[in-house]
Amino acid sequence: LQVTSMLRRLQKLGIDKSDPSQLTPPERSRFARLDIDPASVTWRRVMDTNDRYLREIETGLGPEEKGRTHRTGFDITVASEIMAILALTTSLADMRERLGAMVIGTNHQGEAITSEDLGVAGALTVLMKDAIKPNLMQTLEGTPALVHAGPFANIAHGQSSILADRIALKLVGPDGYVITESGFGADIGMEKFFDIKCRYSGLIPSVVVMVATVRALKMHGGGPRVVAGKPLASEYTDENLTLLQAGLPNMERHIKNALKYGVNVVVAVNSFATDTPAEVELVRKAALAAGAMDAVVSTHWADGGAGALKLAEAVVKAAEQPTHFKFLYSLDLSIAE
Numbered sequence: 020l021q022v023t024s025m026l027r028r029l030q031k032l033g034i035d036k037s038d039p040s041q042l043t044p045p046e047r048s049r050f051a052r053l054d055i056d057p058a059s060v061t062w063r064r065v066m067d068t069n070d071r072y073l074r075e076i077e078t079g080l081g082p083e084e085k086g087r088t089h090r091t092g093f094d095i096t097v098a099s100e101i102m103a104i105l106a107l108t109t110s111l112a113d114m115r116e117r118l119g120a121m122v123i124g125t126n127h128q129g130e131a132i133t134s135e136d137l138g139v140a141g142a143l144t145v146l147m148k149d150a151i152k153p154n155l156m157q158t159l160e161g162t163p164a165l166v167h168a169g170p171f172a173n174i175a176h177g178q179s180s181i182l183a184d185r186i187a188l189k190l191v192g193p194d195g196y197v198i199t200e201s202g203f204g205a206d207i208g209m210e211k212f213f214d215i216k217c218r219y220s221g222l223i224p225s226v227v228v229m230v231a232t233v234r235a236l237k238m239h240g241g242g243p244r245v246v247a248g249k250p251l252a253s254e255y256t257d258e259n260l261t262l263l264q265a266g267l268p269n270m271e272r273h274i275k276n277a278l279k280y281g282v283n284v285v286v287a288v289n290s291f292a293t294d295t296p297a298e299v300e301l302v303r304k305a306a307l308a309a310g311a312m313d314a315v316v317s318t319h320w321a322d323g324g325a326g327a328l329k330l331a332e333a334v335v336k337a338a339e340q341p342t343h344f345k346f347l348y349s350l351d352l353s354i355a356e
Contacts, residue, residue, distance in 0.1 A: 024138040025050075027119065031136070055132055060124035063092050065099040097169030101143070105150060106168035106180045107219050114151060115144045153183040160324050163190070172203035176211040181220040188222075196338065198228070205229055205273035213280050214346070225338040227277045227284045228330075229311070231270050231302060233263060233294045240266030258295040267302070271309040278310050281343035285333050286314040292321070312337045 026037060034046050042050065070093070079088035096102060100121055108114040119140035122131045134140045153167035165183040169175065179199050187197040201208030209227060217223065234255045238245065240262045243252040254262055270286070277284045286306040288299055299316055306314035313333040318326035 024119075024135055024140060027135050053132055053136055054126040054128070055124055056127045057087070057089055057124075059126075060089065060091070062121075062123040063094050065094050065096045065101075067096050069095055094174075097171045098174040101147070102169045103175045105147065106176065106178050107216065108151065109181055109185075109219065111144065111148065111151060114147060115140065118143045118147070151182065153180060153186060158324075162324075163187075172201065172207035172211055176215050177202035177208040178212055178216045181216065181222075184220065184222060196335065198334075205277060209273075209277060213282075213344075214348070217344075218346070218350075223342060223344045224282055225342055226312075226334055227282050228287055228334055229270070229273060229277065229284055230287045230289050231306070232289045232291065233298045233302060234291060236266035236270060236302065237262045238266065239269040240264070242266075256293045258298055260297060260301060263298055263301055267305045270302070271305060274306060274309040274311050279347060281345050283337045283340055283342065284311045285330070285337050286311045287327075287330050288314060288316045289320070290316050290318050312340070 029036065029050060032049055034042070034050065036042060036046070073093040075090070075092045077088055077090055078084070079086065101118070104114060104117040104121075108117060119133060119135035121134045123134060123137065124132050126132055134143060153165045156164045156166050158164055165179070165187055167180040167183040168178065171177055178201055184197060184199050187199075188195075191197055201212040205227075209229075212224070237255055237259060242254045242262055245251065245255070274284050274286070286303075288302050290299060303314040303316070313336070315330045315333045317330045320326070
């Protein structure tokens with residue numbers, strides 16, 4: 020593995036030699052000296068404990084570190100690039116390539132330094148060789164569920180792993196149905212699913228299930244701030260059609276964004292006990308008017324699978340319709356474009 024990393028580094032530097040004795044002194048220097056600029060190192064430590072005081076730390080303060088201080092910090096594990104790689108990888112060999120391409124900083128000339136340059140990509144792959152396998156779990160009613168990777172679309176791409184989806188599709192067969200999650204809202208998770216995950220996986224979605232709640236739409240309409248530990252304001256527990264109406268454009272925009280990709284949309288109205296029939300019906304009508312193929316109230320939180328039966332029927336019906344999925348941008352475009 021170490022030899023592989025060395026050969027890859029030579030290739031990256033444009034040095035077409037594999038015999039160390041043939042390297043010129045300048046080539047040896049370029050090959051062996053990473054010349055890392057300590058101020059440029061962006062790779063942070065990760066752990067599963069969310070301790071805000073460790074987000075920014077200074078290392079190298081001990082007597083043995085000889086004053087080589089560095090400003091760094093801790094991220095939660097799901098914010099690590101390795102977690103993002105785990106979700107997007109398609110094989111062990113593919114993961115090896117992705118881990119090697121991670122940039123940890125630059126040298127003093129501004130050139131990227133990768134984990135491959137450090138010679139640790141092979142070791143990283145060995146550490147992750149078992150983590151690449153999805154976890155088989157189940158719902159309370161015994162429905163199989165593959166749980167794999169960290170769906171935080173605000174700090175990563177917010178997707179369940181490609182491997183989990185492929186395994187699920189293989190298990191259910193050509194006539195089965197697989198539901199995969201895209202985290203943190205349609206404006207983040209769904210669009211990253213289309214723009215990033217679909218490109219790497221080659222899988223095309225049949226239907227988008229967009230979840231909406233009366234409470235969230237009221238907040239989008241300008242409702243009072245919700246503070247953890249404090250009772251909900253009456254606007255969220257009592258019928259308020261005016262506030263709900265003001266928040267509906269948020270859902271309507273998400274529906275229209277999904278339709279731009281050419282995928283049919285079913286809205287799941289995740290109903291709370293305090294929702295009134297008039298509020299729920301207002302959301303349904305707005306969703307249909309915005310272009311959703313159907314909008315169905317779901318009470319799975321209270322009734323289990325039976326409470327989502329009508330939603331499942333709507334999803335099956337929508338999935339049977341033709342899909343005209345397309346990417347909205349080419350990878351050849353510049354960042355500004």
